[in-house]
Amino acid sequence: MRYIIITDHNSLQALSEEGFYGRVAVLAGVELNEKCCHYLALGLSDLLPSSDEEPQQLINAVNAAKGLGFLAHPFEKGSPYIDGGVAFPWNNWPVFGFTGMEIWNYSSHWRGRATSIPRVLYWFLLNRKAAMDGPPPECLKLWDCYTTAGHAVVAIGGTDAHAARRRVAMIPVEIFPYRFLFRTINTYICLREPLSEDFAQAKKQIYAALGEGRCYVSFDQIYPGEGFSFTAQRRQKPSENVLMGEALNFEEGLKLNVQAPSPRSLIRLIHNGRLLVQQKGGSLSYSPEAPGVYRVEVYYRSLWGRARPWLFSNPIYLQSIK
Numbered sequence: 046m047r048y049i050i051i052t053d054h055n056s057l058q059a060l061s062e063e064g065f066y067g068r069v070a071v072l073a074g075v076e077l078n079e080k081c082c083h084y085l086a087l088g089l090s091d092l093l094p095s096s097d098e099e100p101q102q103l104i105n106a107v108n109a110a111k112g113l114g115f116l117a118h119p120f121e122k123g124s125p126y127i128d129g130g131v132a133f134p135w136n137n138w139p140v141f142g143f144t145g146m147e148i149w150n151y152s153s154h155w156r157g158r159a160t161s162i163p164r165v166l167y168w169f170l171l172n173r174k175a176a177m178d179g180p181p182p183e184c185l186k187l188w189d190c191y192t193t194a195g196h197a198v199v200a201i202g203g204t205d206a207h208a209a210r211r212r213v214a215m216i217p218v219e220i221f222p223y224r225f226l227f228r229t230i231n232t233y234i235c236l237r238e239p240l241s242e243d244f245a246q247a248k249k250q251i252y253a254a255l256g257e258g259r260c261y262v263s264f265d266q267i268y269p270g271e272g273f274s275f276t277a278q279r280r281q282k283p284s285e286n287v288l289m290g291e292a293l294n295f296e297e298g299l300k301l302n303v304q305a306p307s308p309r310s311l312i313r314l315i316h317n318g319r320l321l322v323q324q325k326g327g328s329l330s331y332s333p334e335a336p337g338v339y340r341v342e343v344y345y346r347s348l349w350g351r352a353r354p355w356l357f358s359n360p361i362y363l364q365s366i367k
Contacts, residue, residue, distance in 0.1 A: 046240045048251050049227070052076045052085050057092050063244070070240070070247050076117060077103060082135050083117035085147070088252050100135070104143050113256050115201055116146040120181045122157035126165055132157070144255075145199030148188060148357060149180040149262055151229040152205035152221060174266055177230075179354030189318030192338045192360055199255065199290065200359055202230040202262035229266045233273070235259040235288050258290025258359035267345045267355050272306040275341045275358040292362035295336035301361065303329040303341050311344040311352045336363045 048070040051059040059073035074087035082100040086093065089112045096103040107114040116135055123132035155176045159165045168176045180202075191198040204226040234254035241247045254260055263270025277287040280298030287293050303312050308327040313320055317337045322329075325346070333339065340360040344352035 046070065046247075048072065048234070048240075048247075050074050050087065052087075055079075055092070055095060057089065060090070063248070065242075065244055065247075070244065070251065072248055072251065081133055082137055083133050084143075085115040085117050086112050087114075087255070088112040098137070100137050101140050101142075104140055108142055113144040113252060115144055115199070116140075117203075118147055118150040118153040118205070119187070120184050121150070121153045124156050124159040124165075126159055126162060127156050141196065143198070145201055145258070146184070146188060147203055148184050148200045149202040149230050149264070150205050151177070151203070151226060152207065154181070155221075174353075177264055177266070177354070180262075180357065186318070189315075189338070192340075192362075193317045197258065197290075197292075197362065199258040199260070200262060200357060201232045201255065201260065202264075202357070203232065204229055229264065231263055231265050231270065232260050233263055233270055235261070235274075235290075237288075254290075259288050260359060261289060262357040264353075264355050267353055268307050268309075270306060270356055272304070273343070273356050273358075274302070274304045275361065276302050277361050277363070278302060287361060289340075289359040289361055292364055294366045295333070295363040296366070299333055299363070301329075301331045301333055301339060303343075305343050305356065307345065309346045310355075311346055313342040313344070315340045315342060333363060336365045338362055 046068050050072045052074045053059055054076050057073060057075050063071055063073050074085060075089060075092065077084045077086055077093060078095045078097050080097050082097055084100065084103055086107045089110055093106050104114055119135040121132045121134045123130040158176045188198055188200055206223050206226040234251060236250055236254060240250055261273060275289045277293060278300040279285065305312060305327045310327055311323060311325055312329040313323040314331055315321060316339055322331060338360045341358040343356035345355040346352045
């Protein structure tokens with residue numbers, strides 16, 4: 046069972062198309078704002094007005110409507126060779142109360158890296174993986190700043206799929222077709238029970254997982270991210286796993302367990318925004334010595350030894366006992 050979420054700009058017309066299509070759950074949200082501060086809003090039944098100049102007002106309005114809200118491509122950079130260098134970053138800080146942020150966006154990131162014509166042609170025609178060098182460092186830093194300051198900000202990834210059509214040397218070309226993009230950067234959700242065959246219930250499950258951070262980001266073009274897990278395990282209750290996005294009190298005997306889908310992995314455990322430990326292989330088990338915000342990055346190691354950014358978990362929050 047899979048899911049996709051359609052987030053057209055300033056439109057909820059896709060709500061009428063929601064439902065199961067084979068084994069794919071199709072949901073509809075909306076991308077709000079025009080010139081900057083694009084905001085992905087999920088779970089709305091009515092369209093809200095955009096607010097480019099006052100994005101905090103928009104965040105508050107989405108919250109009041111019981112929706113989920115994510116900062117879209119907050120550090121987007123344009124390319125002089127694509128649409129005249131236009132970009133749609135977030136430029137109004139600080140903001141608070143949002144559900145999460147998009148830490149990795151395929152189309153946005155690819156465009157920002159296209160800084161020369163030879164590079165554009167090489168990446169587009171021969172090696173599209175090469176453009177994906179990981180989420181923007183400033184985005185990861187901002188995310189860590191929020192989470193370590195006590196804000197449970199959820200990280201997601203996306204494709205920004207448009208399947209745009211252009212003419213290249215008078216030949217019509219589809220830039221990044223949907224079939225291609227859906228195999229690039231994806232957000233996997235973690236459920237404690239199988240996704241329901243009842244669409245209304247399945248929608249609640251998907252949005253609950255995204256809203257609570259029970260999810261992770263995968264660059265599937267390198268290797269499928271299905272099967273990744275990051276959990277916390279108590280010594281007293283070893284059969285009860287705490288999932289990413291969840292919190293528990295720090296205590297002696299805790300174990301943080303990571304399982305990667307491939308043994309060709311470099312697993313990095315991040316504590317409060319700083320690298321704590323890293324290990325090659327398909328798994329890692331670590332006994333934390335202090336409370337804090339723990340998340341995982343996994344790099345995929347090629348046959349030539351190069352490690353490429355691949356998987357990014359949401360945090361597990363180990364809280365101090367007061």
